[in-house]
Amino acid sequence: MTTIDLKVLDRRMAEQLPAYATVGSAGLDLRACLDQPITLAPGDTTLVPTGLAIHIGDPGLAALILPRSGLGHKHGIVLGNLVGLIDSDYQGQLMVSVWNRGKDSFTLQPMERMAQLVIVPVVQPTFRLVDDFDTSARGEGGFGSTGKG
Numbered sequence: 001m002t003t004i005d006l007k008v009l010d011r012r013m014a015e016q017l018p019a020y021a022t023v024g025s026a027g028l029d030l031r032a033c034l035d036q037p038i039t040l041a042p043g044d045t046t047l048v049p050t051g052l053a054i055h056i057g058d059p060g061l062a063a064l065i066l067p068r069s070g071l072g073h074k075h076g077i078v079l080g081n082l083v084g085l086i087d088s089d090y091q092g093q094l095m096v097s098v099w100n101r102g103k104d105s106f107t108l109q110p111m112e113r114m115a116q117l118v119i120v121p122v123v124q125p126t127f128r129l130v131d132d133f134d135t136s137a138r139g140e141g142g143f144g145s146t147g148k149g
Ligand SMILES: O=c1ccn([C@H]2C[C@H](O)[C@@H](COP(=O)(O)OP(=O)(O)OP(=O)(O)O)O2)c(=O)[nH]1
Pocket: 065, 081, 083, 084, 085, 086, 087, 088, 090, 093, 094, 095, 096, 097
């Protein structure tokens, strides 16, 4: 079992600690730690605190902040940085850049679940400098080199 240190920075979050919704959930929902609702006009981005900090501590792990599919698909509420990457040595508050990429205004309510956090394994390789790579099936082909459809 993996254990990660969690600090509650705003005591309102103590009653709503992140938890896996189901046994198979990969993500933990992050709530908007706000005093009042924020209305985002189409195209607006705002940085929203979560009231929480984690210290992952292990360089073999990181956390990703990802959009929630319902908010993203139905309301256009995604992330201003597309994906948030939380380094294992970061100890500050988890912040969510909320972007309204939709066509309508959206009001984010205090304590609303706005994004999700996924803990993932990370590899920090050493890089070996070479002049030529071993041959591979793909070589330098990319960007549609295998055809469309
Ligand atoms: O959505 C995010 C993305 C990042 N962070 C925090 C944790 C992360 O470890 C730190 C730095 O993030 P990143 O390296 O992506 O940002 P940067 O612009 O490169 O800043 P820095 O120079 O501090 O690394 O900011 C968040 O709280 N939310």
